[in-house]
Amino acid sequence: MSSFTLQTQVSDIVTAIPQSADLFRALRIDFCCGGKIPLEEAAVKRKLDPAAVLEQIKTLETKMVDYQQSRPGELTEPELVKHIQNKHHAFLWEELPALTPYVTKLARVHGEHHPELLRVQEIFTDLKKELLEHTEDEDQNVFPLILKFAARPDLGTAAELKPHVSELEHEHEQAGNLLKELREITSDFALPEDACGTYRLVYQRLEMLEKDTFAHIHLENNVLFERIRAAV
Known part of the structure; x- marks a missing residue:
């Protein structure tokens, strides 16, 4: 189960999943200076669907977990x-x-x-x-x-x-x-x-x-x- 919610701060998401910065950059969500706000608020500011953005974050999280767990x-x-x-x-x-x-x-x-x-x-x-x-x-x-x-x-x-x-x-x-x-x-x-x-x-x-x-x-x-x- 994902640890992220709509109330998770943008900066905390990037700290946990560095590659999420690429997504935020593409969506023009400030994860650097203005990253200390909840994901929902950041998405609404950009007129984006917060739930859809969260879903993209969860996809990145799953990908990272799968990567870390794969062993030769x-x-x-x-x-x-x-x-x-x-x-x-x-x-x-x-x-x-x-x-x-x-x-x-x-x-x-x-x-x-x-x-x-x-x-x-x-x-x-x-x-x-x-x-x-x-x-x-x-x-x-x-x-x-x-x-x-x-x-x-x-x-x-x-x-x-x-x-x-x-x-x-x-x-x-x-x-x-x-x-x-x-x-x-x-x-x-x-x-x-x-x-x-x-x-x-x-x-x-x-x-x-x-x-x-x-x-x-x-x-x-x-x-x-x-x-x-x-x-x-």
Whole structure:
């Protein structure tokens, strides 16, 4: 059962479900400076149906709960590939473009007084490019080879896979280094005293991105790729 009602404050919803900021932004509901009001009041101000907005929030909440509860367990290679695509790849394709305008705004508005935010924007831009290209390569080229090998292991497919796996692990290391630098320059995503709602939102979602990406890398490097090596 959802914990949100029409009387839940908009700012509290965004704190619990950071992705709800995208919905509020699209609906032009202020979740930052004017977020300390009930959802019903905020919706009425925008001439929106409060119940319909609440329903959209509940959908996001269900999606987040399903995401958090999904576990790879003892999956077969095809199941593991599907799990990585449905959980981690889908998250990146949705979250990276959605987060971009917030990171850009944060650097533009606060970069003068917090110059580290300019580097945060650079790192995020590099990370976004690398991760989207990386996942596309996996989906289009590497995962089909892994599925082929899982169905019928042979030396030819194994030899074809080997350089791909090495390259992916190298790219994982690059992404990991960017994330480590991001955590370092933000002092573990610590917020300054003058942090606004957008500041909090960006840091919260960057930390979520870090957590998901490291879980993603672990599943590939230490589970999927290890199984491929063991089968050769």
